[in-house]
Amino acid sequence: MKPEDRELVAQLCAARSGQKVDPAKDYLIETRLGAVARREGFDSIGDLMTGLRAQREDRLIWAIVEAMAAGDTSFFRDRTPFDHFREVQAPELARRRGEQPIRIWSAACSTGQEVHSLAMLVDDMAGQWPDARFELFGSDLSERALEKAQSGLYTQFEVQRGLPIRSLVRHFEKVDDMWVISPQLRQSIRWRRLNLIGDLSRVRGFDLIFCRNVIGGMIEPARQRLVENLAAALNPGGQVVFGVDEDPVAGAEPLRQVEGAPGLFALSATDRAAA
Numbered sequence: 001m002k003p004e005d006r007e008l009v010a011q012l013c014a015a016r017s018g019q020k021v022d023p024a025k026d027y028l029i030e031t032r033l034g035a036v037a038r039r040e041g042f043d044s045i046g047d048l049m050t051g052l053r054a055q056r057e058d059r060l061i062w063a064i065v066e067a068m069a070a071g072d073t074s075f076f077r078d079r080t081p082f083d084h085f086r087e088v089q090a091p092e093l094a095r096r097r098g099e100q101p102i103r104i105w106s107a108a109c110s111t112g113q114e115v116h117s118l119a120m121l122v123d124d125m126a127g128q129w130p131d132a133r134f135e136l137f138g139s140d141l142s143e144r145a146l147e148k149a150q151s152g153l154y155t156q157f158e159v160q161r162g163l164p165i166r167s168l169v170r171h172f173e174k175v176d177d178m179w180v181i182s183p184q185l186r187q188s189i190r191w192r193r194l195n196l197i198g199d200l201s202r203v204r205g206f207d208l209i210f211c212r213n214v215i216g217g218m219i220e221p222a223r224q225r226l227v228e229n230l231a232a233a234l235n236p237g238g239q240v241v242f243g244v245d246e247d248p249v250a251g252a253e254p255l256r257q258v259e260g261a262p263g264l265f266a267l268s269a270t271d272r273a274a275a
Contacts, residue, residue, distance in 0.1 A: 001030055005049040009033070009064060016065045017141055018197045018222020032067045039063075066142040071213060073110040074161035076117045081210070081241050084261065086121050089239070093207055094129035096237070101133045105203075105233070107196055107211040109138035112149025112189075113158070114210060119185045120171050137206075139194040150191050152181035197225045203233045212243040212263070223248065231255050234267045 006023040013019035021029070030045055037048040040063065052060055076082050093102045106115035115138040122134045140146050159168055159179045172179045194200065196214070209230055215223050227248045230240050240255060242248060244263040248255065255265040 001026060001033075001045055001049070005046075008049070008052075009068065012061055013065050013068050014219050014222075016061065017069060017195055018218040018225065019065070019069055020217055020219050021068055029068070032070065033064060036063050036067045066144070069141050070145065071108070071110050071217075073113045075113045075159070075163040075167075077114065077162055078212070078244060079162075080244065081212070081263070082117060082121060084264070085118065085208075086125065089208060090121070090125060090134075091129075094132040097132070097207065099131045099133070101135045102208075103135045103137070103206045103235075104208045105137045105139065105206045105210070107139055107194070107209055107230070108214045109140050109145075109149060110142075111145050112138060112152070113154075113162075114138075114212070115149070115189055116152065116181055116185065117162075118210070119181075119188055120167050122188075123171070123185060134188075136189045137192070138189055139192045139196075141193065141195055143193055146191055146193055150186070152186045154179050154181075196229060197222045200229045200233060203229075205235055206233050207235050207238050209233065209238070209240045211240060213246070215242060215248055216246050227255060231267055237267065239264060239266045 003023065006026060006029055009029055010021040010023045013021045023029075033045050033048060037043075037045050040048065040051075040060065042048040042051060048060075048064075051057075052064070090102075104118060106118065109115045115136055119136055122136070138146075138149055140149070153175070154172075155178060159172065168179065171182050171185060173182070194203070196211070197218075211226070211230060215226055218226065231254050234240070239258070242263045242265065246263055248265065254267055256267075258264040258266050
C-alpha cells in the first residue's frame with residue numbers, strides 16, 4: 001500500500017468510529033484490508049483504494065472501517081470482571097432491582113464471546129434469585145462480527161480459549177467440527193449494530209455495561225464522547241466495566257472509579273438525575 005493510502009485509512013477510521021490507526025503499521029492494515037478487497041471484488045488492495053477514492057461509496061468506507069475495528073476476544077477473557085459479576089454485581093443488582101429487569105450491555109461485543117460468557121453465568125445462577133430478570137444485549141460496529149455472534153457457532157480453537165470444560169459441556173453442542181451454544185442462551189441476547197461514538201440518545205436504561213479493551217484504541221475526542229454516551233445509557237447507580245488497565249479520560253465525570261476495583265466505574269444516583 002502507498003503511504004497516502006494508509007493515511008487515508010487512518011483518517012477514515014478516526015472520523016467514522018474514533019479508532020486510532022497507526023499508518024506505519026502497514027502489515028496490519030494490509031492484512032485487514034486484503035479480505036475486504038477480495039470480498040468486494042477487487043483484484044488488490046491498491047485497486048480497492050483506487051475504487052474508494054473514485055467513488056467514496058459509504059458502504060465501502062464502512063467495510064474498511066469495520067475491518068480495522070476487528071478486535072481479539074475470548075470466553076471469560078481476563079477472568080476477574082466475570083468473577084466480580086458473579087460474586088458482587090449480580091447479587092447486588094438482584095437485591096436492588098427486585099422484579100424490575102436487570103439490563104446488561106456488552107458494548108463492542110465483537111464475535112460474542114463476552115456476552116455469551118455473561119449469559120452462561122446468568123444461566124448458572126438461575127434459581128438463586130427467583131424474582132430476578134436479566135436482560136442481555138450485545139452490540140458491535142461490525143455487521144460480520146455480529147452475524148457470527150448471533151450464530152453462536154465457534155471453532156474448537158475458540159472454545160478452548162478461556163471456556164471451562166464444564167461450561168462447554170453444559171451450554172454447547174457439537175456440530176461437525178464446530179461447537180454451537182444452546183438455543184436458550186442465543187435467544188436470551190438481543191443484538192444491534194452500534195457506533196459507540198454515534199448518536200446513542202435512544203440507548204438507555206442499563207444497569208451494567210461491559211466496554212473493555214476499546215477506549216485505549218481511540219483518539220482523544222472520541223474517548224470523551226464514548227464516556228459521555230456510556231454514562232448517559234446508565235440507570236442511577238449503574239456501572240461500566242472498562243479493561244483492568246484502561247483509564248477512560250481525565251475528568252470522566254459523571255463516571256467515578258470504584259475504589260479497589262481497577263477498570264470499574266460507577267454512576268451515582270445524583271449524577272444521573274442531574275444529567
